[in-house]
């Protein structure tokens with residue numbers, strides 16, 4: 368992860384209309400003990416801050432000490448959220464200095480826990496909350512927070528599929544704010560130029576609906592035309608007032624994600640992170656792994672994207688986005704036809720391998736293949752599905768990707784079947800195994816297990832940070848935030 372130095376807000380203080388208490392409680396402009404003496408005098412702060420002026424390093428040292436005194440990731444997360452509510456300059460300076468340690472605290476995986484407990488951890492709100500029953504005043508509410516601002520980015524969720532932890536109702540605002548923070552931290556975007564949005568259209572999460580402390584709109588999710596109109600109302604406001612902004616969609620449910628992206632992508636700079644961001648970062652990862660990059664240490668394996676056989680477990684937003692991105696790269700980089708490229712994928716979802724004897728659908732295996740013959744018979748003797756394990760044995764994939772939320776689905780048997788088949792084909796081949804489901808507890812296999820089952824041969828890539836398994840085995844991270 369490379370860091371572009373975060374540029375603090377350098378609005379000349381003299382132009383600020385706010386001073387005194389108001390300045391100290393504005394996280395964008397507050398500099399705490401960092402205010403120099405002349406600014407303290409000019410803005411009525413001298414008596415409001417203790418005497419000594421601290422450098423940003425001193426402030427970071429103090430804040431880091433306070434952070435370290437919190438003993439669990441979630442307590443660190445709430446501490447950092449409070450700091451963000453108080454002083455952006457210090458917040459981003461601290462994160463920049465401890466990037467590797469703190470990104471997992473303010474982003475995946477800990478932010479997932481913070482989102483799940485949103486209504487209980489709630490102290491101060493951050494972001495733009497647009498709620499279904501208040502849609503008549505949506506324009507006014509939108510302008511309340513955006514008018515007069517220069518805005519480059521809207522990060523928007525409807526919270527239906529947060530990471531792999533499902534419907535989190537209004538708490539999903541926490542994924543929008545976390546992604547916005549990453550744009551600043553890694554991409555250098557001025558945080559005052561982004562808006563984090565939650566479209567609160569209700570929730571089907573019974574625990575939230577039954578929780579008296581739940582702070583969102585406590586009704587079932589709005590669906591159909593009413594839902595589409597509500598989303599459209601928001602998008603049209605973005606288009607009307609900020610036609611040049613980027614509209615980033617995050618963690619929409621699988622039935623809406625593609626549809627909404629397709630609806631707006633030709634008329635606005637719209638981006639779905641789970642589909643496109645994941646597709647792009649996974650492609651980059653695979654290119655590195657198979658040695659399209661000249662630095663590769665992978666031996667004996669066909670080096671082109673189109674030489675690989677890909678099994679993807681989970682054909683949702685991420686899985687389909689990954690398949691499309693790799694397929695398109697094969698067409699561009701390797702010059703293969705679309706049909707030939709599509710045939711390099713085997714998608715496995717809840718109903719097993721996606722194939723159909725009678726109709727054609729993109730990324731479904733074609734009717735000419737006799738998959739029916741290896742269908743497993745279920746306990747009730749009814750034919751069920753072509754299992755992942757059988758697909759692996761049949762296909763001998765060189766790349767196995769998980770974005771299914773099915774924790775542990777890459778079993779020892781699956782991983783060994785893949786590794787052994789590849790070893791027989793070419794002893795130099797390293798299986799590329801990518802359990803990408805977040806947060807960490809939902810990974811399809813733990814890196815240390817994959818390495819143990821493959822005698823250390825696998826190249827392992829995860830979506831959440833796992834740390835190295837031992838001194839010389841690096842577990843790469845493939846998270847769409849890197850895009």
Ligand SMILES: NC(=O)c1ccc[n+]([C@@H]2O[C@H](COP(=O)([O-])OP(=O)(O)OC[C@H]3O[C@@H](n4cnc5c(N)ncnc54)[C@H](O)[C@@H]3O)[C@@H](O)[C@H]2O)c1
Pocket residue numbers: 528529530531532618620621640641645648680681682683684685686715716717718769770771772773776803804805806809829830831845846847848
């Ligand atoms: N590493 C990353 O950058 C990244 C990016 C996006 C998503 N993800 C992760 O991928 C997972 C899926 O995200 P999504 O946005 O695609 O969700 P999604 O709901 O759109 O898709 C999940 C898919 O998995 C399928 N599935 C569920 N249980 C399954 C099982 N037992 N076996 C096979 N398939 C099963 C579902 O039917 C669905 O098609 C989440 O855990 C998410 O955190 C990771």
Ligand SMILES: O=C(O)C[C@H](O)C(=O)O
Pocket residue numbers: 475529530531618640641804805830846847848
């Ligand atoms: O948020 C992340 O960490 C990656 C991805 O967008 C996800 O939904 O898991």
Ligand SMILES: [Mn+2]
Pocket residue numbers: 530617618640641
């Ligand atoms: Mn996501």
